[in-house]
Amino acid sequence: LAEERVTEIEDLVPGLHEADAADLLETLNRDERKLLVEILGSTFDPEILPNLDVSVREEVIEWLGPTGLARAVTELDSDDAVEVFEDLDEEFQHRILSQLPQAHRMILEEGLSYPEDSAGRLMQREFVVIPSAWTVGETIDYMRAAKDLPDDFYDLYIVNPKHHPIGFLPLSRVMRTKRHVRLTEFMETDLKTIPLTMDQEDVAYLFRQYGLVSAPVVDDAGRLLGVITVDDVVHIIDEEAGDDIMKMGGVSEPDLYSAVLDTTKARFTWLVVNLLTAILASLVISLFDATIEQIVALAVLMPIVASMGGNAGTQTLTVAVRSLAMKDLTEANATRFIGKELLIGTINGVLFAVLAGGVTWLWFESLSLGIVIAAAMVINMVVAGLSGTLIPLGLEKVGVDPAIASSVFLTTVTDVIGFFAFLGLAAAFLL
Amino acid sequence: LAEERVTEIEDLVPGLHEADAADLLETLNRDERKLLVEILGSTFDPEILPNLDVSVREEVIEWLGPTGLARAVTELDSDDAVEVFEDLDEEFQHRILSQLPQAHRMILEEGLSYPEDSAGRLMQREFVVIPSAWTVGETIDYMRAAKDLPDDFYDLYIVNPKHHPIGFLPLSRVMRTKRHVRLTEFMETDLKTIPLTMDQEDVAYLFRQYGLVSAPVVDDAGRLLGVITVDDVVHIIDEEAGDDIMKMGGVSEPDLYSAVLDTTKARFTWLVVNLLTAILASLVISLFDATIEQIVALAVLMPIVASMGGNAGTQTLTVAVRSLAMKDLTEANATRFIGKELLIGTINGVLFAVLAGGVTWLWFESLSLGIVIAAAMVINMVVAGLSGTLIPLGLEKVGVDPAIASSVFLTTVTDVIGFFAFLGLAAAFLL
Numbered sequence: 092l093a094e095e096r097v098t099e100i101e102d103l104v105p106g107l108h109e110a111d112a113a114d115l116l117e118t119l120n121r122d123e124r125k126l127l128v129e130i131l132g133s134t135f136d137p138e139i140l141p142n143l144d145v146s147v148r149e150e151v152i153e154w155l156g157p158t159g160l161a162r163a164v165t166e167l168d169s170d171d172a173v174e175v176f177e178d179l180d181e182e183f184q185h186r187i188l189s190q191l192p193q194a195h196r197m198i199l200e201e202g203l204s205y206p207e208d209s210a211g212r213l214m215q216r217e218f219v220v221i222p223s224a225w226t227v228g229e230t231i232d233y234m235r236a237a238k239d240l241p242d243d244f245y246d247l248y249i250v251n252p253k254h255h256p257i258g259f260l261p262l263s264r265v266m267r268t269k270r271h272v273r274l275t276e277f278m279e280t281d282l283k284t285i286p287l288t289m290d291q292e293d294v295a296y297l298f299r300q301y302g303l304v305s306a307p308v309v310d311d312a313g314r315l316l317g318v319i320t321v322d323d324v325v326h327i328i329d330e331e332a333g334d335d336i337m338k339m340g341g342v343s344e345p346d347l348y349s350a351v352l353d354t355t356k357a358r359f360t361w362l363v364v365n366l367l368t369a370i371l372a373s374l375v376i377s378l379f380d381a382t383i384e385q386i387v388a389l390a391v392l393m394p395i396v397a398s399m400g401g402n403a404g405t406q407t408l409t410v411a412v413r414s415l416a417m418k419d420l421t422e423a424n425a426t427r428f429i430g431k432e433l434l435i436g437t438i439n440g441v442l443f444a445v446l447a448g449g450v451t452w453l454w455f456e457s458l459s460l461g462i463v464i465a466a467a468m469v470i471n472m473v474v475a476g477l478s479g480t481l482i483p484l485g486l487e488k489v490g491v492d493p494a495i496a497s498s499v500f501l502t503t504v505t506d507v508i509g510f511f512a513f514l515g516l517a518a519a520f521l522l
Numbered sequence: 523l524a525e526e527r528v529t530e531i532e533d534l535v536p537g538l539h540e541a542d543a544a545d546l547l548e549t550l551n552r553d554e555r556k557l558l559v560e561i562l563g564s565t566f567d568p569e570i571l572p573n574l575d576v577s578v579r580e581e582v583i584e585w586l587g588p589t590g591l592a593r594a595v596t597e598l599d600s601d602d603a604v605e606v607f608e609d610l611d612e613e614f615q616h617r618i619l620s621q622l623p624q625a626h627r628m629i630l631e632e633g634l635s636y637p638e639d640s641a642g643r644l645m646q647r648e649f650v651v652i653p654s655a656w657t658v659g660e661t662i663d664y665m666r667a668a669k670d671l672p673d674d675f676y677d678l679y680i681v682n683p684k685h686h687p688i689g690f691l692p693l694s695r696v697m698r699t700k701r702h703v704r705l706t707e708f709m710e711t712d713l714k715t716i717p718l719t720m721d722q723e724d725v726a727y728l729f730r731q732y733g734l735v736s737a738p739v740v741d742d743a744g745r746l747l748g749v750i751t752v753d754d755v756v757h758i759i760d761e762e763a764g765d766d767i768m769k770m771g772g773v774s775e776p777d778l779y780s781a782v783l784d785t786t787k788a789r790f791t792w793l794v795v796n797l798l799t800a801i802l803a804s805l806v807i808s809l810f811d812a813t814i815e816q817i818v819a820l821a822v823l824m825p826i827v828a829s830m831g832g833n834a835g836t837q838t839l840t841v842a843v844r845s846l847a848m849k850d851l852t853e854a855n856a857t858r859f860i861g862k863e864l865l866i867g868t869i870n871g872v873l874f875a876v877l878a879g880g881v882t883w884l885w886f887e888s889l890s891l892g893i894v895i896a897a898a899m900v901i902n903m904v905v906a907g908l909s910g911t912l913i914p915l916g917l918e919k920v921g922v923d924p925a926i927a928s929s930v931f932l933t934t935v936t937d938v939i940g941f942f943a944f945l946g947l948a949a950a951f952l953l
Contacts (some may be wrong), residue, residue: 108712110731118854144850184557234698243692245735261674262693267665281539299760300541304676304735321752322733325759329730332763333844336770340840341833347845347859355866358837362870366877369826377822383814391808392823394828394937395800402772402796406789409771413764414778419575422811423549428778431557435786439793446797506825 105134113142116151117348128154132202135422141171144348147179152179157190166197168241170215170323173202177212210294211287213327214308214317217241220250221274223257228270244322246305249278254314256282256307284309285319291327296418298324335416338494339409364499372397372506381516382522388455389517392464396513399443400487400505407432407479408501412493415483429480436476440469461519467513471505478504536565542575548779559585567877568594572602575779576609583610588621595626599672601646601754604633608643641725642718644758645739645748648672651681652705654688659701675734676751680709685745687713687738692874708941712740715740716750722758727849729755766847769925772796786923795930803828813953819886820948821897827944830874831902831936838863838910841930843924846914860911867907890952898944902936909935 116124116139128135128151135155140148140163146304152160152175164172176184176199184208188196205211221230230247234240247265249258258278268277283297285308297303308317337343341361349357376383376393383390396419411428414420419427448465452458482500483493485491536547545557547570559566559582566586571579571594583591583606595603607615607630615634619627636642650671652661661678665671678696680689689709699708714728716739728734729752739748768774772792777785807814807824814821842859845851851859879896883889913931914924 105552108732110733117850118852181802212680231697234694235700237698239692240698242694242736244694245692261676262697263665263671263673263675263900266662266693266697267668267671269666270621299756301539302541302756304674304753321756322735324753325730325733325756328756328759329848332760332767333848336763336767336844337840339767339771340836342837342840347841347850351862351865351869355860358834358866359870359873361837362830362834362874363877366826366830366874370881372825372829373822376825377819380818380822383821384818387811387815387821388808390814390818390824391804391811392806393821394803394825395797397825398800398803398937399793399797403789403793405771406773406792409768409773410778413767417760417764419548419778421549427551431782431785434782438786439790442790443793443797446794450801454701502829506829514626 094113105131105136105407109136109138110142112139113137113507117144121150125154133159133162135159138171138405140175141167146348146350146353148175149179149183152187157187160187161191161195162439164191164198166270166429168215169198169202170213170317170319172198173212177203177207178462206288208291209287210285210289210291210308210319211317213291213319213323214287215241215320215323216317218248218315218318219244220248220254220256220315222253223249223275224273224520226271226273227265230265231270241407241437244305244318246318246516247274248307248315248318248399249274252317255474256284256309258282259305259307261304282307284313286311287316294319295324295327295331299328323332330418335412337495338492339498340411341498368499368506369505371503372510375507375510379518382514382518386460386517386521388457388460389514392460393445393453393510393513395447396467396471397509398463399447399468400475400509401502403436403439403472403497404475404479404501404505407436407476408483408497411480411483412497415493416417420484425484429477432476433473434482436468436473436479440472443472444468460517463516463520464513466516467509470512471509474508475501475505528911536562540567540569541573543567543570548578551852552581555581556585564590564593566590568597569602571606573599575949577779577781577784579606580610580614581598583618584614588618590674591618592622592626595622595629599648600629600633601644601748601750603629604643608634608638629761633763635877637719639715639722640718641720641722641739641750642723642748643752644722645718646672646751646754647748649679649746649749650675651679651687651746654682654706655704657702657704658699660763661696661705662701675736675749677749678705679738679746679749680705683748687715687740687746689713690736690738691733713738713796715744717742718747723762723847725750726758726762730759734764762847766843766925769923770929799930799934799937801933803941806938806941807945809942810949813945813949817891817948817952819888819891820945823882823891824926824941824944826878827895827898827902828937828940830878830899831906831940832933834867834870834903835906835910835932835936836929838867838907839914839928842911842914846918846924851915856911856915861917862910863907863911867904867910868900871907874903875899888911891948894947894951895944897947901943902940905939906932906936943947 116127119127143151188199202212246259246261248256251253251257258280259282260274260278283301283303283306285294285306287308287310303321304320305320307315308319310316343357371513411420447468448461452461452466478501483497486496546556550558565806574582619630622832633643677690677692679687682688689711690713691705691709714732714734716725716737718739718741728737734752736749736751738746739750741747757895774788777788851926875896878899882895883892909932914928917924
């Protein structure tokens with residue numbers, strides 16, 4: 092692809108949509124990528140930057156240098172400029188910032204002064220406000236004359252003299268109304284204003300819940316400072332959903348484009364935790380080593396009990412974590428949810444007790460061994476249903492993200508209880 | 523909450539946003555819910571229906587009866603009406619459809635004639651098209667006069683005499699342009715048209731990739747039939763992300779509001795598959811029962827090897843499944859991804875071999891047992907890295923959703939290889 096056919100590339104790439112160009116850059120390997128950025132040089136479209144994965148973006152900005160970045164900051168909307176910048180390494184940020192001209196530095200520094208993942212970081216500082224006294228005609232004339240409006244916008248915000256938003260109007264309604272009508276006569280007053288410090292997850296919730304297309308961001312005094320639009324929210328929803336999937340899979344963040352060593356390090360921590368819990372389960376087994384020595388079938392069968400509990404618990408856990416993230420599971424219906432999962436655990440526990448007990452009876456020709464595994468199965472599946480609900484609810488209550496920590500706790504519980512119930516019952520009744 | 527304070531409820535509920543009213547209904551138990559729907563009666567806002575979870579929606583529609591539903595179909599936009607209806611039980615659909623007046627039945631039947639999860643189901647049939655000869659002034663005058671336009675819209679579509687879309691214009695640009703200018707002079711021609719049968723996942727990808735606010739849906743002949751807007755796409759993104767999370771957790775669909783028996787049945791299937799794979803792992807163990815009888819420490823330690831492989835594999839699998847869903851992982855970079863994961867598996871394999879081997883050596887005071895577990899650990903972690911990439915890539919290639927089936931295959935592989943490597947090496951070198 093990226094051989095030396097320079098002119099061909101120069102013709103092709105600027106014709107690509109910025110998102111496709113970003114995908115192309117991500118697909119290339121490091122050397123090809125560097126070559127491409129160098130070939131494009133000053134024709135490199137800054138709109139590509141927000142579409143790049145962070146680790147690739149850092150490389151590209153390094154190659155573009157301070158001049159290239161300064162141009163990018165000028166051309167991008169303020170929210171995109173901050174987005175390009177915020178995920179970069181802090182040291183790298185400082186180095187680039189110090190090389191930028193004052194004006195560009197200030198735009199970025201203001202954006203970065205808001206907390207990470209807050210509405211302040213997401214908002215666009217370019218938006219259209221209309222004083223409350225204006226009519227439709229005045230508004231249209233103003234927009235036709237104004238030069239510094241954002242490219243595209245969907246809603247107009249109407250503000251009072253204190254610059255507080257008092258209503259909004261979708262553009263379609265303004266266009267369909269006669270010129271002499273005042274905006275305040277038909278504006279929507281059911282504004283969902285977003286405080287500067289609101290977390291992006293809560294912002295996404297508001298957009299999703301109320302089907303918003305854009306929403307005003309206000310400071311502590313209620314003054315309109317910026318606007319968040321739905322296209323930014325689409326990215327957040329993707330990001331948050333992706334984060335939850337990654338966390339539940341024991342990966343700290345999407346690492347498709349990260350370097351091997353960074354990825355290995357990030358995953359190592361999680362595996363250490365898993366090693367400790369596996370050793371804990373082994374300690375439980377070692378309590379019964381004398382029993383296993385006498386009935387080796389126990390060693391053969393014990394992973395079944397633990398694994399069924401782990402899987403049943405994971406099912407419950409997944410529903411709980413997702414429902415918590417979507418705010419469908421709240422204190423109001425928590426008790427009902429726990430009761431339901433307990434019932435499901437009991438029903439499935441009895442069904443799989445019969446199945447596993449039957450298989451064991453046939454396989455090892457021992458009815459009593461079948462009864463022991465059946466009893467252990469019921470116990471572990473009920474415990475799984477209970478821990479699958481209580482662990483995420485408990486973590487949420489103490490302010491820990493249930494997506495990241497729930498599954499370690501859960502499998503620890505189902506392994507320990509599974510091994511303990513099965514081997515303990517065997518030791519008590521089979522010897 | 524829902525006691526007999528009827529007038530209070532009558533005052534309160536209509537003031538709620540439809541999404542909040544839907545949440546309220548979902549939080550109540552069945553009896554309270556029924557009572558509330560009956561109290562609201564004909565003041566029940568049809569906009570609440572698309573916001574309800576399917577199982578709750580079915581109940582509510584049953585209580586509303588055909589008259590209530592007919593009213594809902596009239597008041598809702600066509601895409602919302604189809605959405606309300608499509609997830610209902612088929613038999614229930616037929617019963618309700620047959621009771622509806624002809625006109626309403628046709629709207630629903632047309633929507634339902636498109637494949638499930640297709641663009642045809644998502645599109646709204648109310649939209650604004652402008653002939654290519656019109657000027658800004660003519661367009662604004664038409665919109666001021668027209669009565670049957672959708673409530674809110676963001677883009678205008680310009681069509682040629684064959685009704686093929688040839689361009690679009692965000693409303694903000696139309697408003698900022700002088701009355702005498704023709705729309706074709708400044709319209710955007712870079713249209714992303716969506717075929718009727720496109721899958722909603724691909725629709726979401728287009729919106730996300732190109733930051734679209736709305737997009738035209740065309741039939742095979744290229745005629746404009748409808749429009750999909752970003753607010754519908756937000757729901758799809760949520761739904762698809764939720765589906766992936768659920769499938770990876772072994773739950774077929776979000777079941778927070780489903781009845782206990784339905785949920786139990788849905789989860790049962792997955793657990794049966796898991797039981798079979800657990801029995802397969804047990805069969806592997808039983809090959810070595812003589813070895814375990816002689817060295818009971820093997821039974822104590824074997825879950826560690828299997829569990830570490832399962833977790834390391836799940837990490838890789840999670841990244842692969844999510845990257846496939848986001849179309850970040852393609853054939854172009856698959857080889858590089860596999861190589862990287864293989865390397866990570868090897869590095870982490872060696873690290874955890876040292877850790878687990880060391881712990882074993884100290885615990886059982888046997889260096890040779892430590893060496894055996896270390897070797898098995900390296901083998902299983904490398905296999906985990908390889909299967910974590912190859913299984914989802916292979917499933918994707920043969921057209922099976924990698925989110926739903928990957929993790930069964932993966933844990934089967936890591937359990938079987940983990941037990942086999944550890945017990946096999948022990949049998950060969952320790953006896």
